[in-house]
Amino acid sequence: MSSVVTVEKRKVNDYKGDERPTWCPGCGDFGVLNAVFKALSDHNFDPKNVIIVSGIGCSSRLPFFTDAYGFHTVHGRAMPVAAGIRAVQPDMPVLAMGGDGDAFAIGVGHLIHAIRRNLNICYVVMDNAVYGLTKGQTSPTAERGLATKATPQGASDPAVNPLLLALATGCTFVARGFSSKPKELADLIARGIAHEGFAFIDTYSPCPTFNTVNTFKYYRDATDDLPADFDPTDFNAALQYAASEDPLYLGLYYQAEQPTFEDHIRNNKPEVTNSAMTVVEDLFDQMS
């Protein structure tokens, strides 16, 4: 993605919107929001040239708290909306933000195809294994048996492994972040934005209100950084580390270069385009 070159370096505060976040105190999403600000300022984007697309859920409120252009869509549909934006504004960086219900339940059908298209966006999933806005049902990333206030009998199905899902679908940038490591997360997001293609960052973002198991402490204990010598071009290694349940690794698992959605659109256009009316007149000629 292109970055806008300006003399003055923008600061984190330049990306903050007028609205204050509505999240519960202690929510992991605060850390993600700060990481987004940091990543945008690393790129020094002008806020007017950034579009943040989201779905529905606590985390999907994020665009409201920024000064970028935003599209708060409907549940599970952030991916197609982002594709439509990129199809007509291929030079404008697009960040997609949302939760695990959005990405892996109602929207998983779209996620797979956005990945297949290699849509050039950065998608940060704030993963807390529960639905917060609807008061705490378990989501597809909840471990089987996880009991919550609204799912007292416990999650009935095994959890989706988002990284394996993305890798198996051909994702060209697969990473895992953690909201309580904002510097590393900001770095992943900045690299995801710079990546030419679909950057997928599954991010642990604990819900202090409805998930009493997968807390900040839980993830601090359960996670470890990928080894320093880890090679993110090695697909098999990525699969192997993504499958690990103990520890859960943080960092960039995989990155590859593939033609993007935007490349396809660009290549599909003739070198010389015509005005709409000229094209229509020509077609009329052929039909007479």
Add this chain to the structure above:
Amino acid sequence: MTRNDLVIRVAGEAGEGIVSTGQLLTQAALRGGFHVLTYSQPPSEIKGGHAFYQIRLSADRSYSKGDSVDILLAFNQEAYDRNAAETKDDGLLVYDPSEVTPSADSHFVQVEFPLNDIAKNQLKFPIAKNVVAVGALAELFDLPTKHLDSLIEERWLRKGEAVVQKNLDALRAGIDYVIEHVPQRDRFALYPEKSHAGEIVVSGSEAIGLGAIAAGCSFMAGYPITPASDIKEFLEIHLPKTGGHALQAEDELAAIGMVLGASYAGSKAMTATSGPGFSLMIEMLGLAAMAELPCVIVDAQRAGPSTGMPTRHEQGDLYQAAFAGHGECPRIVLAPTSVRDCFYQTVNAFNLAEKYQTPVVLLGDTLLNVRSESVPRPILNEVKVVDRLLFSENGNGVGNEVGRMNGEYNRYVLTENGVSPMSIPGQEGGQYIATGLEHNEEGLHRYDEATHTIMTQKRFRKLERAAHEAPEGDRFGDPEAEIGILTWGSTVGSVIEVIRQAEQEGLKLDMLAPRMLMPLPDHEIRPFVESKRVIIIPEVNYVGQFANMITSQYPRDYVRINIFGGMPFRVDWLLEKIREEVAQYV
């Protein structure tokens, strides 16, 4: 046999060249000066199966497919067996004796034509059977062959001179056979009285695609579905020529999502689907209405519910188009009344969508979308294109005046007509969040009573304004007639022919077909319903969806005529029905 209004049906196995035979004859007839209107029935099966392509040739403009067949070209026995009943008793049967044995008591004028033998043995070019047939039919009807020669050159030139020559030979073989073997050919000759040369042959789906390009559409996303896929395929080929793009999404949810993304990002955008796909789009129809994003959704209706009869005709989606949605979801619904009108109403759909920042549903159907027709070539410099009102960051322009509140841009600022200037990502100072949540003028989500009240009013105010700008309804008949016919969409074609025939019998009828069905244009409908003694509402659905909408808004007695078998109205049947109904009131 009427010499200046003939229905020709080419029938056989799908994939046998039925469609290409039909298309070549259609274009040749157009260049010969006839009006042409086609009707086809593809098989629902994947491969093979019975199919036909029907062409109505007439000197005057025709409006319906024609009730029965004058000339049947049967490629095989099944084609004969299935179509003989619809062929007039004194009709002409053209058939290959190696494939078809007509029944012994057939009244048809019969012309044997050894298509297979000529193509296989004489020409050694079996796949040219259909071109041989075109040559034979053209000679029978005395269509000028020069048109066919040039059509064959245009069609096969890309494959090289040799292929063109082989097809020209096939054409010639068909012509020669008829000259040698069919005596008294002037029995069949056709004489156009008015020239329709210079018109274009276009299908409803193509007309929609052309209208979209002319209106400035630069993005289209769709998902394959009968009978709307043609629109996507047309735009995939032609939209890039203007710098635009059309693509296939993973489903209809994604298609409309992409359209809204593109619209938000500043493009005129559309999708095209049929009833089942439109059902999937309803969720984001609500988002489009709430976030006030212009978009055009084509619903090419087919017989339902559910998968129903994908290749059959029905006007069953009017309720869905007009009312589907959660909460109170304003939208505009337009219904073109002919193939040519598909072009103009698509332009209007974009214009209204952009002007009022609202979804517009364009209701096509199997009959309109699939058939090709010769239509007067639209005059493009008379086509008015409307763009959305934009926020202007530099202080010039209308958008700036109304878009700013206390020095800040407000995306949903309240205005007299409900339209607020939009900003496009990248515009300085134009940042806002498009959202499906209720929101204040700034675009920030708010759930208070006052906000929901004034914003609901704002969204519906736009519709009230749009009703005054409805494209003029389709009128036909005698404006003084006491008997009115109120109808919509493609049923207009049958109704126009009914009115013409009724007039010859001294029965005066007057038709109004509003082109905007939601909101209903009161200034058109009220005077009509208040001035007619009897009003008949024919439509192709069971419950009378349009009749119910009209009755609830304009209560009085209406005569409903409904069919729902998957076919359009036959003109003779509808006229008879109207005669019966009228008799009760006289």
